[in-house]
Structures are given as structure tokens and as C-alpha cells.
Amino acid sequence: xxxxxxxxxxxxxxxxxxxxxxxxxxxxxxxxxxxxRKLIIEAxxxxxxxxxxKPMDVATYVEHGVADVGIAGKDVLLEEERDVYELLxxxxxxxxxxxxxxxxxxxxxxxxxxxxxxxxxxxxYFRAQGEQVEIIKLNGSIELAPLIGLSDRIVDIVSxxxxxxxxxxxxxxxxxxxxSRLIVNPVSYRLKDTRIDELxxxxxxxxxxxGSSDENSKNI
Amino acid sequence: xxxxxxxxxxxxxxxxxxxxxEKKHQIRSVIAETMKLWGYQFIETPTLEYYETVGxxxxxxxxxxxxxxxxxxxxxxLRPDMTAPIxxxxxxxxxxxxxxxxxxxxANVFRAQQREGGRPAEFExxxxxxxxxxTVSCDGxxxxxxxxSLKKVGLPQFQVSIGHVGFAQELFMQILGTNGRATAxxxxxxxxxxxxYREHVNSLQLSSIDKQRLxxxxxxxxxxxxxxxxxxxxxxxxxxxxxxxxxxxWDVIKDYGIEEMVKFDLSIVSHMSYYSGILFEAYAGNxxxxxxxxxxxxxxxxxxxxxxxxxxxxxxxxxxEALKEVQLENTAHCIFFSGExxxxxxxxxxxxxxxxxxxxxxxxTGVKNLDAFTKRFNDTTFLIGGSGNE
Numbered sequence: 001x002x003x004x005x006x007x008x009x010x011x012x013x014x015x016x017x018x019x020x021x022x023x024x025x026x027x028x029x030x031x032x033x034x035x036x037r038k039l040i041i042e043a044x045x046x047x048x049x050x051x052x053x054k055p056m057d058v059a060t061y062v063e064h065g066v067a068d069v070g071i072a073g074k075d076v077l078l079e080e081e082r083d084v085y086e087l088l089x090x091x092x093x094x095x096x097x098x099x100x101x102x103x104x105x106x107x108x109x110x111x112x113x114x115x116x117x118x119x120x121x122x123x124x125y126f127r128a129q130g131e132q133v134e135i136i137k138l139n140g141s142i143e144l145a146p147l148i149g150l151s152d153r154i155v156d157i158v159s160x161x162x163x164x165x166x167x168x169x170x171x172x173x174x175x176x177x178x179x180s181r182l183i184v185n186p187v188s189y190r191l192k193d194t195r196i197d198e199l200x201x202x203x204x205x206x207x208x209x210x211g212s213s214d215e216n217s218k219n220i
Numbered sequence: 221x222x223x224x225x226x227x228x229x230x231x232x233x234x235x236x237x238x239x240x241x242e243k244k245h246q247i248r249s250v251i252a253e254t255m256k257l258w259g260y261q262f263i264e265t266p267t268l269e270y271y272e273t274v275g276x277x278x279x280x281x282x283x284x285x286x287x288x289x290x291x292x293x294x295x296x297x298l299r300p301d302m303t304a305p306i307x308x309x310x311x312x313x314x315x316x317x318x319x320x321x322x323x324x325x326x327a328n329v330f331r332a333q334q335r336e337g338g339r340p341a342e343f344e345x346x347x348x349x350x351x352x353x354x355t356v357s358c359d360g361x362x363x364x365x366x367x368x369s370l371k372k373v374g375l376p377q378f379q380v381s382i383g384h385v386g387f388a389q390e391l392f393m394q395i396l397g398t399n400g401r402a403t404a405x406x407x408x409x410x411x412x413x414x415x416x417y418r419e420h421v422n423s424l425q426l427s428s429i430d431k432q433r434l435x436x437x438x439x440x441x442x443x444x445x446x447x448x449x450x451x452x453x454x455x456x457x458x459x460x461x462x463x464x465x466x467x468x469x470w471d472v473i474k475d476y477g478i479e480e481m482v483k484f485d486l487s488i489v490s491h492m493s494y495y496s497g498i499l500f501e502a503y504a505g506n507x508x509x510x511x512x513x514x515x516x517x518x519x520x521x522x523x524x525x526x527x528x529x530x531x532x533x534x535x536x537x538x539x540x541e542a543l544k545e546v547q548l549e550n551t552a553h554c555i556f557f558s559g560e561x562x563x564x565x566x567x568x569x570x571x572x573x574x575x576x577x578x579x580x581x582x583x584x585t586g587v588k589n590l591d592a593f594t595k596r597f598n599d600t601t602f603l604i605g606g607s608g609n610e
Contacts, residue, residue: 064338065508085412181415187503187510190381190485193441 004047005188005195008067010055014180017092018071025202047195059084059183068188069196074178075157079118085189087200088182091207095159097121097175100146102168107133107152114153115145122155125175143167232333232341243548244344244536248326251346251369251534258365260324260348265305267328271295277522278304279493284331286341298330302345302533303494303519310351311523320353326536340537347512347533351520354528356465359498360472362514366502366532367478370511373539374546378504378511380481381441383488384466385495385515387450388437390459395430405434409489414438440486443479444470450486462497469498494519496528504542511538553577554597556584561603568601 009015023029029043033050041050051067059082062070070084075097077086097118101107115136116122126133136151138144143163145151157178158164164171182203184196229235236244252262268288269275272295275285280300288296299305302325314321326346333341348365350358363380370378388409392402401424408417421434433453440446447470450463466484473479490499490513499515514532521527553572557565565581572579580597584604587593594600 063508065506083412086415089415185508186412187508190379190441190483190501190503191377191505 003192003195004049005069005192005199006049006051006067008051008053008058008061008070008072010058010071010073010180011052012055014055014071014073014093015052018090018180021090021092021203021206024206025199027202056080062183062185065185065187068185068192069199070183071180072183073180074176075118075121077181077183078121078176081120082183083186085184085186086181087184087196088204088207090180090182090203091210092180093159094177094179095157096177097155098158098171099125099153099155099173099175100143100158100164100169100171101153102146103170105146105152107131112153113151114155115142115151116155117142118155121175125155143169230341232339234340234342239548240540243543244540246548247373247539247543248344248346248536250373252324252326254369254372255324255346255348255365258322258348258361258368260322260350260365262324262326263306263309264325264327265299265302265309267298268296269299269305269308271297273523274299274304274308277307277494277519280331283334286330286332299327300331301329302327302347303349303517303531306349306351307519307529308523310349310527310529311520311525315352315520315525315527318352320358321351322348323351324348344536345533346536347514347531349529349531351529352527353530354516356468356498357472359465359516359530360469360476362530362532363469363473363482363500364476364478366500366512366514366534367476367481369534370502370504370539373543375504375539375542378481378502378542379483380500380502381483381485381488382466382469382498382500383485384462384498385489386462386465386497387459387486388489390462391433391437391454394455394458395426395434396424406489409437409487438487440484442483444484446484446486465498490515494522498530500532502532502534504539506544507538507542509535509538511535511542550598551578552580552597553599553601554580554582554594556582556587556600556602556604558584558604560605565603568603 009018019029019033027046027048029046033041039052043050051061053061055073056076058070058072059076059080061067062084063082071090073093112131112133113136114122114126114133115138117138117140119135119137123133123135136145142154142156145154146169147167153172155175158171161171182200189196271285271287275297278300285300286298290296306323306325310321324347326344328342328344330342333339348362350362363382367380388406389402392405393399396402396405405417405420408420417438418435421431436453440450447463447467454460454463473482488499488501494517495515496518497516500513501510502512504511512532512534514530516528516530518528520529555565555569569579569581
């Protein structure tokens, strides 16, 4: 088997930040990366191959082993519950999952409805609060749901809170903090251990330098 | 439910077409022969078992079990693994003389899909169980047999990672004191969430030395040197038993001469809750999931007899995936005949069959596209028309 690593990367904002991390960690990546529309990009000199995926799908590629390593948001990992190693908190793209809705409203007592792109996270959260809710799965613009009466609450990613505010919604509860994580396929973790350990060490050094006050970063 | 199309199968059920069947059959035969040479005797158990007994003893999650009811209203399950049925047979019949028993099986097991495709709900496992024998030699024997089997089928690259259930458990109990706190930490290992594990360790009220010991567990993978590192982080002899067993196992593995294919990984925690000692997983290149796993377990006790056993199971579907590039040789020969020379054709076929050669008899008038059909064979003979001219 070749010793090249295939890395699944999320398209969009996280991609930029992840790319910067990798470059800081000393990986020489071609400049064409930054504005390419290709879905597969080779960095032959480094023995790396990148596949660009929808953020929600990164963990899927890694679980099935078509990518050895991936960079995925904690929100995706919580929602998808894939069988992958979560090795490192990259501390990029910080945000959080929250419950939001129209101000000063109660949930419907008979059939409280919650709209979300994260049906599993939403259900688990409300169940842990001792509440049975009905989940409506949406794929985007979740803020619409309470505005037009589809649901009482939404569960969604919040980063600055601006989208909520501009749509007249308020945050009710904060569920969990989210950052991007380095994830690894369990078989690759064993068969390509040298390369993966090296990647983890180099990325970890960069993350720790990033001025993190987090104590656990010292202890990897 | 919408009306089913005639081609549809229940979710996760798969057909095995001739080419795949042949390859699967060959792999199965090679492994089975190896197991027999090592003295493991094949057995079969029923496809259906009681939910209350075998279903409950098995380590497969409840929602993955296929359940049905019998006429008396008992819940039955399609067996989700072979270890629990064999433990049942062993406890009730085969262990009465209190001697070691070596059994093998190759059978389909059933686990309902919970998510999208890419995973079969029915797949074949081939494996062994060495029952009522609790030496480390026996753990080593099953690992050596696993490696020997994988080599014989021509798997180009693979690795067996070995861990021990007792080590992490003892370490957690010693440092954390209570089972509840140990379980919380073990859950992170089980979920492969090392970020969460580190955060949890750092949030605990512990000395920095104890924190370091817990964090170092994640690094305990590699060759023989892992034994020394593991000894460094234990205290008061807790967890030492596991290390002694692993050291002994390493010596056994060296005597088998298979240390190249083996690595330690003390952070392995299996979803199989019945494991009680050494456990291992086998990985092959180009397959994203383990192709086999095994270990020592105390499951037989659930069926009323005090004994441990060790064994492994290989997933034939995963192994086939790993062997995707290995092509089978096409040795098929086709004898085309017409009415005039039918008898001659039959005699030729009989002769070839007698020599153990694959020969297909085909009436020439029964094939519409001769070119396409001929391509499927390695060789052909035409016995057509008046005798003497082919």
C-alpha cells in the first residue's frame, strides 16, 4: 500500500483556515489550492491528496476509509456519530450550537416542534432536558422556520449571532461549543501510523502556538 | 409503504453472483483448510436463536438485531454473531469433560443496518474459538492462526493490533477510584474521542502526575517498547497482570516468528462487552474497516459454566474487499456440440471431469451470440457436423 495520505477537507470557510494551519505546520501546498474548483487536489511533493467535500460529508468519507484523515466540525461529529478517531482540536472556526426562537414565546405544549439541520443533536438535547419534541429536518436558512410558523424553536450553529438578530430571533440555550477537529479512519490510524502521528504532532504545535490558553494542549 | 419493485431486496441484503461466489468459496476453503490443519473442528448452529438467551448474551446492540416471534410468542433473533451460539453449545454439551475444545465455523450473521448503505446486513464470518483453555499460549495460537490464514489467502498487507481490556480498566480504577468515573473515561476511548478524553482528564481533580499517566495511555501503541512504557505508568501493581500477559504473549508471538505483523495498542477498547483479557483487531490496506477481530472472553459464564475462551472472526466480505485486486484464473473450457457428435462431446466432457477439469457442455443451437458466449471461456472445443471435421 502506498504511504500517501488522503485528507478530506470541508469546502468554504473552514477550508481557508485549515489550509493556513497546514501551511504553518510546514506542509508545502501549491498556491492553486486557494481558488480551485477541482474536487481532488494533489500535493505530490508532500505525499498528500486533498478531497473537497461538503462539511457534513467529511466524516462519512473518513469512516468509509476513502479518506485517511479529515477536518470536520464538532457539530458534524455530534450529528453523524461516525466511527472515526477524533485526535486533535484544531481550534479553528469557533462557534456553538444553540436553541433559538422568537422572543418571549413558549413551546407548543401538545406537540413542540423544533426545526434543525442537526436532527440527532436536537433530539438528543431535548430528550436530555426531559422533553419530547418533534424534529423537522431542514437543510438551510433554518431561521425561517419560527418566522413563518413551521416550528417553535430551531437548533442551529451560531457564530456571531448576527443572523439570529437580523431575523428577530433570540437565543434560548447554548448546547455545545464547536470547533474543527482532526479526524482519522481507524484502519489508517494503525496502518499509516507514522505519517498520521507526524501530522498530528506538527498540527498540534501550530495549534498550541496559536496562543491557546487551553491547558490540555500541553498534554498531547 | 410504497409498492415494492420486483428487483428489490430488504435493506442490506445482497446477492452473491457466480464470480464473487467462486472467489469467496476459494478464500473460505483456504482459511478453513488452515483451521482444520491446526486441529479446529467445524460446527454449525441454528440461524435462529432465542432473544432472551443468545440475543441477550451477544454484544451486538439491540437495535441491530433482527427479531421475530415463534408460535408460542417467544422472541427469536437471527444470530448476530457466532460466539454466543458457540458459548451456548459449549456450556451445555461440549465442555462436560473439562478439556480444551477447539472449534471453527463459517456462517452468515445478521445485523440490521442503522444508517445508509455500504454495509451489508447479512455477512459471512469465518472464525475459531478455543474454549476452556486459559493460557496465553492459546491467545497466541489464535493470533498466529489468524495471521497464517490471512497469509495463505494472499493478503498483501495487513496488521494485527493487540490490546488488553484489563490495562485501561485497572489504570482508571486506580487513579479515579470509582467504577462510575472510570466508565465515564472509558466511554471516550470507546468513542475514539481523544479530544474529549483529554478535556475530561484535564477537568478532573487530579495531580498532574496522574493526569499525565492517563494521557499517556493514548500513546501506548507500537512494538515491544510499549510494554516498558506501559509499566512506567502503572503503580501498586494494578494493571500489571495485563502487562505480564502481554509480555508473555509477545514472547509467544516471537516464537511463532510473526512479530512483523503485530503491534500493540493499549487504547483499543472493543464494542464487544464480553471481552475479559487480550483482544485484537486485524486491518488490511484499502479497506476502511477492520477485517477481523478477536480476543479472550468470559461469555460462557452467561450460559452457566465457569470457563474462558479465546477466538477470532474474519469478515469474508471485508477480506474480499481487501483482495479485490487478486484475480482468479479462468480455467473454464466449453465444448460446443451439434446432434451428430453429441455422444463424442459427452465422452470428452466425462473424461475432463474425471481429470478434475471444468468443462461446460453447450448445444451449439442454444446460443444466440456465439462470440459473446465464447469470450467467457478460457478454451473451447467444437464438435459439430459430420464426424471428423471440427
